[in-house]
Amino acid sequence: MTKNEMTKLQKVIETxxxxxxxxxxxxxxxxxxxxxxxxxxxxxxSVQHNTTMSDSLVRExxxxxxxxxxxxxxxxxxxxxxDAGDVVVNVMLDEIRDYYSLEDIWSHSKKVDITQYQK
Numbered sequence: 001m002t003k004n005e006m007t008k009l010q011k012v013i014e015t016x017x018x019x020x021x022x023x024x025x026x027x028x029x030x031x032x033x034x035x036x037x038x039x040x041x042x043x044x045x046s047v048q049h050n051t052t053m054s055d056s057l058v059r060e061x062x063x064x065x066x067x068x069x070x071x072x073x074x075x076x077x078x079x080x081x082x083d084a085g086d087v088v089v090n091v092m093l094d095e096i097r098d099y100y101s102l103e104d105i106w107s108h109s110k111k112v113d114i115t116q117y118q119k
Contacts, residue, residue: 007064008061008064008066008084008085008086008087009026009038009040009087009112009117010117011060011061011064011066012040012057012061012084012087012089013026013040013114013117013118014060014117014118015053015056015057015060016040016042016053016057016089017117017118018056019049019052019053019056019057020045020049021042021043021044021053021091022042022043022044022045022094023041023042023043024040024041024042024114025040025041025042025103025111026038026039026040026041026111026112026114027039027103027106027109027110027111027112028109028110028111028112029106029109031109032106032108032109035088036083036085036086036087036088037086037087038086038087038088038112039088039090039106039109040087040088040089040090041089041090041092041097041102041103042089042090042091042092043092043093043094043097044091044092044093046093047076047077047078047093048077050077050078050079050080050091050092050093051074051077051080053080053091054071054074054077054080054082054091057069057082057089057091058071058082061084066084066085067084067085069082069083069084069085070082070083071083078092078093078096079091079092079093079096079100080092090102
């Protein structure tokens with residue numbers, strides 16, 4: 001993990017924690033993925049909560065000097081995908097997260113201990 005990756009991942013976890021994201025899970029997918037290093041999953045309590053987490057995360061990453069993140073899914077906000085390059089974040093409602101079970105795809109990847117990034 002480079003310092004830049006660690007700083008970006010730390011900013012992601014801190015922001016999602018500050019915005020009261022639920023059940024934040026991070027997988028180190030560098031060896032399994034050809035497009036990102038970390039896959040992050042977080043649950044929001046409502047579409048408004050998802051939108052708030054997404055908007056805050058994009059703003060915080062930009063303020064920290066990272067390149068502009070690509071965002072998909074803001075029309076319904078049930079599942080918002082934020083592609084920040086080496087960190088991809090899935091902001092989902094609980095029922096969407098359960099239905100798609102995307103974490104199962106990455107279950108063979110190393111789970112990252114995020115407690116060090118949470119306040």
